[in-house]
Amino acid sequence: MKWGVVVFPGSNCDHDAYYALHDILGQDVRYIWHTERDLDGLDGVMLPGGFAYGDYLRAGAIARFSPAMDELVKFSEKGGTVIGVCNGFQVLTELGLLPGALVRNTGLRFICEDLPLRVEHADSRFTATCKAGEVLNIPVAHNEGNYMLDEAGLDELEANKQVLFRYCTREGEVTKEVNPNGSSRNIAGIMNRQGNVLGMMPHPERRVDAVLGHVDGRKIFESVLQSVGG
């Protein structure tokens, strides 16, 4: 697959995303500066973590008006694969490609740690190599990861199997106690109705190299490669 990694002023996980896709997964990758409009020939686009435009006003609020995001909307409408991680997830919600919003964590602190995530469904292009109920260990690093959506919207997400990852215990149990940031229904990652746009707060690109201990993050990328074609 051909991938683009969008770089905003303030992105800081762009190199990690590039490294994961290019060096570990052997993909064809190029950076896309936020003012560029050329997404031609790409099969997948990743919005990396960081603090696009300094997170001024709200995380992702200003980034979503950049020229590359206009093109991203068209790209996603044509079925292209989009993965937004952390700040990338925040941009996708501001852009309206994913429902809801990410607000400040309830626990009064920035959270930076490895957390267990339960895979809710394996029948998506992002989880095809996982089993439903499987627990992945993937780190989070965020201050605004508290996923908010009204009850009707949450019910709709669940009904359409759009909730892909939830914070859980090591054994895979979803409880209030292990909700790190106050997210509605422990939600850590969702996809759009069409199933081609993923947003998640945890960082799979940080768990792809065996040197760092775990490689659970690879499964998400490998699922895309398996589903869409490597």
Next chain:
Amino acid sequence: MVVLVEVMPKEGILDPQGKAVGNALRQMGYEEVGEVKIGKIIRLELDETDPDKARARAEEMGRQLLANPNVERFRVVFPEEAVA
């Protein structure tokens, strides 16, 4: 003319920042303090002299960028008594 856009967290949306400040105030002895909410004020200088037009434009900006309707509400006010 100058208009202010006040942005506040919506009812039912947890505001951890406001909660922390409320706790601090009560700890300081201001026991009468109930719920505290923290929002923001955005001051706009507009090249416009008609208040109705200014308000309409600022409301449009509020909807498009300044507030996120999922979690925030906003209103446009004129700054007669504000610090701005």
